[in-house]
Amino acid sequence: MRKYNRVGPNHIAELKAIVGEKNVLTDPDKLITYSQDEVTDARYHHMPEVVVFPETRDQVAEIIRLANRELIPVTPRGAGTGLAAGAAPMYGGIVLSLEKMNKIIEVNAEHMYMVVEPGVRTKDVQQAAAAVGLLYAGDPSSGDNCFIGGNIATNAGGNKAVKYGTTRHQVYAVEIVTPTGEITELGGLLNKSTSGYCLEQLIMGSEGTLGIITKATLKLIPLPPYKMDFLAVFPDTETAIDTVFKLLKAGIDPTSLEYMDNEAVNVCARYLKVGLPHQEDGNYLIITVETSTEEELEDKAARIDEICTAGGAIATLVPDSKTIWAARRAFGDANREESYIHSPEDLVVPVKHLAYAMREITRICKQHEAVGRVVAHAGDGNLHLTIMQGNIPAEEWPTKIDEILHDLFAFVYSIGGRMSGEHGIGSKRVKWMHRFADPVQLKMMQAIKKALDPNLILNPGTVFEVD
Amino acid sequence: MRKYNRVGPNHIAELKAIVGEKNVLTDPDKLITYSQDEVTDARYHHMPEVVVFPETRDQVAEIIRLANRELIPVTPRGAGTGLAAGAAPMYGGIVLSLEKMNKIIEVNAEHMYMVVEPGVRTKDVQQAAAAVGLLYAGDPSSGDNCFIGGNIATNAGGNKAVKYGTTRHQVYAVEIVTPTGEITELGGLLNKSTSGYCLEQLIMGSEGTLGIITKATLKLIPLPPYKMDFLAVFPDTETAIDTVFKLLKAGIDPTSLEYMDNEAVNVCARYLKVGLPHQEDGNYLIITVETSTEEELEDKAARIDEICTAGGAIATLVPDSKTIWAARRAFGDANREESYIHSPEDLVVPVKHLAYAMREITRICKQHEAVGRVVAHAGDGNLHLTIMQGNIPAEEWPTKIDEILHDLFAFVYSIGGRMSGEHGIGSKRVKWMHRFADPVQLKMMQAIKKALDPNLILNPGTVFEVD
Incomplete structure (x- = not known):
C-alpha cells in the first residue's frame, strides 16, 4: 500500500484559491456525510480530510495536479448513492464532489443527444429527454437521487438494461480529467469508430480510478x-x-x-x-x-x-x-x-444458470442461518440478494457476512458469474476482487492503473489495491 | 522505434518444435502472401521472416513467450482481408496466422450463443446461427472471406451496425493470449458486469496489439x-x-x-x-x-x-x-x-454532419483533381470514400494520396469525426494517427500498450508507434 501525504493548511489554502472559499469544506461535522455512501457497514466508512466542490473542469484539473504534486489521494463523488463504498475515501485526503457541476448543457432533440455535467440527477436527464419526446434509456432504481456521472463511473444498470444495455451503452462521449490532470474527451458523437483503443469503454465502469468525468454526451432514442x-x-x-x-x-x-x-x-x-x-x-x-x-x-x-x-x-x-x-x-x-445492518449484493450470472444460481444462493444463505431476500434484473442474470441481519448479533456480523460472501462469490465465479453486475467493486469488494478475479486480468488492470495514474492518487483502494 | 532481433535458424527450430514442421513457413515465395492484406499500396507491404500456423491457444502462448524472450515481433493475421495493413508485419519477424484455428466449438441454440475459434469465416458463423433459427448480427461486407477473429480485432462494422452495433456489441467473451504469453478469458456469458475494468472492450478494436484472440463467445439473437x-x-x-x-x-x-x-x-x-x-x-x-x-x-x-x-x-x-x-x-x-492503385477510406462523422461532410469530401477530392466514389453506411455516418487513381501518374500517387488524405482527415477531425469507422488504423494510418489523434489520448494508448506489452512485441507499428 502506498503512503500518501496528509492535507495541510497550505493545501487547504491552495484548494480555496482554486475553487473559492465557499467550495472547500473542512468542518468535521460536515465532512462525515462524505465518509460513506449507502453502504452501512462502518468498516467501509472513512473520513476525508477535506471536501472540495469544483464548478468547472479546469478547477478539477487544477486539484488533480495539486494532488499529484503533493501525493494526496483524491476520491471523486457523485450523489453518494453507491452501494459499494466506491466514494468513501479509503486513504483520506480530498473528496472531490461533483454536485456543483450540475448543468444540462444541451438537449439536441433534432439529432438526439444530450450534453450534461456529471452532477445532473439521472431523473432530470430522463425528464429532459422525455420533454422533447425522446428516451434516455438508462434507468437505475436510484434514479431519483443518483447522478449521471456516478451512473457512468459504475456502469449502472437498472430496469431497462435487458433491452437497452447498461449505462456504457447510453454514452457517446465522456470528457475526463485524467489522473495526471489533463483534460480530454473520449469517444465522440459517432455511431462507430476503430481509430485507436476504445478508451471511453475503459473509463466507464472504472469507478473513478482512471479519470474524473466532467462532461458526458448521452444517446437519446425515439420514444417507443x-x-x-x-x-x-x-x-x-x-x-x-x-x-x-x-x-x-x-x-x-x-x-x-x-x-x-x-x-x-x-x-x-x-x-x-x-x-x-x-x-x-x-x-x-x-x-x-x-x-x-x-x-x-x-x-x-x-x-x-x-x-x-x-x-x-x-x-x-x-x-x-x-x-x-x-x-x-x-x-x-x-x-x-428494516435493518441498518444488512448487505445488499449484486451477483451476476449467465442467464442460463439463473435457476440453478437462485437455488444455490438460497442454500448458501440457509446454511449460514442467514435471511436472504431476492429481487433480480432477471433478464440480465443480475441478482440483488440482500442479506438481512436476522438473528445474527451485531458484533458477529462482520465475520458472519464475510463467511457468507465468500461462499456466495466462490459459487458465482464457479459458474462464470461475477460479484457485481452494476454496483461495482468499490472498496467494499476489494478483498474479494483479489480473492476471486482472474489473476491475469487483475494484473492487467493494475498495470493499466499504474500506467495512467503513476502516483496512484485517484480513488486508491477502490476496485483493487496496487503496490 | 524499437530494435528487434532477426529470426534465426534456432528460432525456426524452436517454432517447429512448438507447432510442428508443417505449420512453419519460410519459403520466400510463399511468405509474400503474408506480407500484405487488401491494401495495394506497396509502402505498406512488409515481408515476414517466418509464418507460423498454431493449432491451439497453448501453441500461440508458447510462440509469444519465445518472441518475448528473443525480442522478435509477432503480427497476428486472420484472413488477410483487412483494409489498413494491420496484418502486414511492419518490423518483419513472425506472422502468426490463425487460419488453422477454425473450429466452431459450440452452437448453443437454447441459450443463444456460439463459441468459435478465431479462424472461422464470418459467413460460416452467420450460417451456423441461421441453421438453428438465430441471428449473428455482425455483417461486414467482406463476410464471405474474413475471419471472425479479425472482425473482433478491428471491431468490424458492416451493413447491420445501424441497428445492432459493430462487432464489439456481438461478443460476450474473448479468450486471448496476452502480449506476455498468458491465457485469459475476458468478459463472460453475462449481460452486464461492473467487476473491474472492461478489458474485453479494450481488446476489441485494438488490432492485435494488446492480445491475440484465440476463442470468442458470440451473442446470438432471435431471428426477426x-x-x-x-x-x-x-x-x-x-x-x-x-x-x-x-x-x-x-x-x-x-x-x-x-x-x-x-x-x-x-x-x-x-x-x-x-x-x-x-x-x-x-x-x-x-x-x-x-x-x-x-x-x-x-x-x-x-x-x-x-x-x-x-x-x-x-x-x-x-x-x-x-x-x-x-x-x-x-x-x-x-x-x-478497375484500378489496383486506389485508396479505400473509412471516414466516420457525426450523422448530423453527414450532408456537410459529403459536400466537403467531394470538394476536397475535386480540389486535388482526384476521382472519389462513395458508398456509405449512412445510418452510422461511416463514409467509404474510395479515391481512384484517375489521371494521377503512378509515381506521383504516394505524394498525391497523402496530400488528399491529409486534407480529408483534417476536415473530418475538425467536425468531431475519426479517420476510421470500422477498418482500423493498421499500419497504413499510423502517421495520420500521430498527426490527428488527440495527443492526451495517444499518450494514454501508448501507456496502456507499454504496460501490457513491455517488450512491444505484439504487432508493433500498428495503430501507433511507441518509443
Whole structure:
C-alpha cells in the first residue's frame, strides 16, 4: 500500500484559491456525510480530510495536479448513492464532489443527444429527454437521487438494461480529467469508430480510478409509442425463473424483465403501505414491452400471457404501473429501514444458470442461518440478494457476512458469474476482487492503473489495491 | 522505434518444435502472401521472416513467450482481408496466422450463443446461427472471406451496425493470449458486469496489439420473422443524405441504411454485369427493416415510402434483394479490379454532419483533381470514400494520396469525426494517427500498450508507434 501525504493548511489554502472559499469544506461535522455512501457497514466508512466542490473542469484539473504534486489521494463523488463504498475515501485526503457541476448543457432533440455535467440527477436527464419526446434509456432504481456521472463511473444498470444495455451503452462521449490532470474527451458523437483503443469503454465502469468525468454526451432514442407492463405471478421461485429464458427467446424483446420473490413483495408492500396483487404467496415477474404499433403490443401481450401461463403462472395481469414499479424500486430503502445492518449484493450470472444460481444462493444463505431476500434484473442474470441481519448479533456480523460472501462469490465465479453486475467493486469488494478475479486480468488492470495514474492518487483502494 | 532481433535458424527450430514442421513457413515465395492484406499500396507491404500456423491457444502462448524472450515481433493475421495493413508485419519477424484455428466449438441454440475459434469465416458463423433459427448480427461486407477473429480485432462494422452495433456489441467473451504469453478469458456469458475494468472492450478494436484472440463467445439473437429491403432512388447526393436522419428519427429502427452514389451504382453494375434500377442517374438509399409482425412491416414500409418521397426520392421500390446487396458488397472488389492503385477510406462523422461532410469530401477530392466514389453506411455516418487513381501518374500517387488524405482527415477531425469507422488504423494510418489523434489520448494508448506489452512485441507499428 502506498503512503500518501496528509492535507495541510497550505493545501487547504491552495484548494480555496482554486475553487473559492465557499467550495472547500473542512468542518468535521460536515465532512462525515462524505465518509460513506449507502453502504452501512462502518468498516467501509472513512473520513476525508477535506471536501472540495469544483464548478468547472479546469478547477478539477487544477486539484488533480495539486494532488499529484503533493501525493494526496483524491476520491471523486457523485450523489453518494453507491452501494459499494466506491466514494468513501479509503486513504483520506480530498473528496472531490461533483454536485456543483450540475448543468444540462444541451438537449439536441433534432439529432438526439444530450450534453450534461456529471452532477445532473439521472431523473432530470430522463425528464429532459422525455420533454422533447425522446428516451434516455438508462434507468437505475436510484434514479431519483443518483447522478449521471456516478451512473457512468459504475456502469449502472437498472430496469431497462435487458433491452437497452447498461449505462456504457447510453454514452457517446465522456470528457475526463485524467489522473495526471489533463483534460480530454473520449469517444465522440459517432455511431462507430476503430481509430485507436476504445478508451471511453475503459473509463466507464472504472469507478473513478482512471479519470474524473466532467462532461458526458448521452444517446437519446425515439420514444417507443406503445408501452405496457405485465405482471406474471408464480407460486415459487423455480417456475418464475424457468420462465425468464423462455421470454427472452420468444422475440418479445422485453424492456424490463424483473423478478421479486414473495418476501421482497411483502417487504416492499409493508414499506410503501400498499397492497400488492397476490401478496400472500406470489413471486413476481414484471415484464415491460415497448412497441411501435398497437398490433405489435397486442401480439406480444398474447405471447407473454401464453408463455407465462404455460410456465406455471397462477395469474397474469396488467398491474397498476406506478404501484408495481414503486414497489420494485423501494426494495433497497425498505430493507435498509428494516435493518441498518444488512448487505445488499449484486451477483451476476449467465442467464442460463439463473435457476440453478437462485437455488444455490438460497442454500448458501440457509446454511449460514442467514435471511436472504431476492429481487433480480432477471433478464440480465443480475441478482440483488440482500442479506438481512436476522438473528445474527451485531458484533458477529462482520465475520458472519464475510463467511457468507465468500461462499456466495466462490459459487458465482464457479459458474462464470461475477460479484457485481452494476454496483461495482468499490472498496467494499476489494478483498474479494483479489480473492476471486482472474489473476491475469487483475494484473492487467493494475498495470493499466499504474500506467495512467503513476502516483496512484485517484480513488486508491477502490476496485483493487496496487503496490 | 524499437530494435528487434532477426529470426534465426534456432528460432525456426524452436517454432517447429512448438507447432510442428508443417505449420512453419519460410519459403520466400510463399511468405509474400503474408506480407500484405487488401491494401495495394506497396509502402505498406512488409515481408515476414517466418509464418507460423498454431493449432491451439497453448501453441500461440508458447510462440509469444519465445518472441518475448528473443525480442522478435509477432503480427497476428486472420484472413488477410483487412483494409489498413494491420496484418502486414511492419518490423518483419513472425506472422502468426490463425487460419488453422477454425473450429466452431459450440452452437448453443437454447441459450443463444456460439463459441468459435478465431479462424472461422464470418459467413460460416452467420450460417451456423441461421441453421438453428438465430441471428449473428455482425455483417461486414467482406463476410464471405474474413475471419471472425479479425472482425473482433478491428471491431468490424458492416451493413447491420445501424441497428445492432459493430462487432464489439456481438461478443460476450474473448479468450486471448496476452502480449506476455498468458491465457485469459475476458468478459463472460453475462449481460452486464461492473467487476473491474472492461478489458474485453479494450481488446476489441485494438488490432492485435494488446492480445491475440484465440476463442470468442458470440451473442446470438432471435431471428426477426419479417424482413424487407427497400430502395429509394434520389436525383442527387444532397437529397439522399438529407433523408438519412429523417429515417433514423422516425422510429423505424432500420437494420440497414446504406448509401451508394450514382458512380458507385454504375461501377458495381459493370463489375457484376447486371442492370440496376435507375442506374443512369440514381443515387441509392438501401433501407432494410426487420419486424416481429407483418402489420409492423407494412406500417414501416408505408412510413419509409412517405419519408423518402417527401425527401425528394424519384422512386421507391422493393428491389431484388440478392442483386442489390451483391451490388453494395461488390464496391471494394469492383474498384480494385478497375484500378489496383486506389485508396479505400473509412471516414466516420457525426450523422448530423453527414450532408456537410459529403459536400466537403467531394470538394476536397475535386480540389486535388482526384476521382472519389462513395458508398456509405449512412445510418452510422461511416463514409467509404474510395479515391481512384484517375489521371494521377503512378509515381506521383504516394505524394498525391497523402496530400488528399491529409486534407480529408483534417476536415473530418475538425467536425468531431475519426479517420476510421470500422477498418482500423493498421499500419497504413499510423502517421495520420500521430498527426490527428488527440495527443492526451495517444499518450494514454501508448501507456496502456507499454504496460501490457513491455517488450512491444505484439504487432508493433500498428495503430501507433511507441518509443
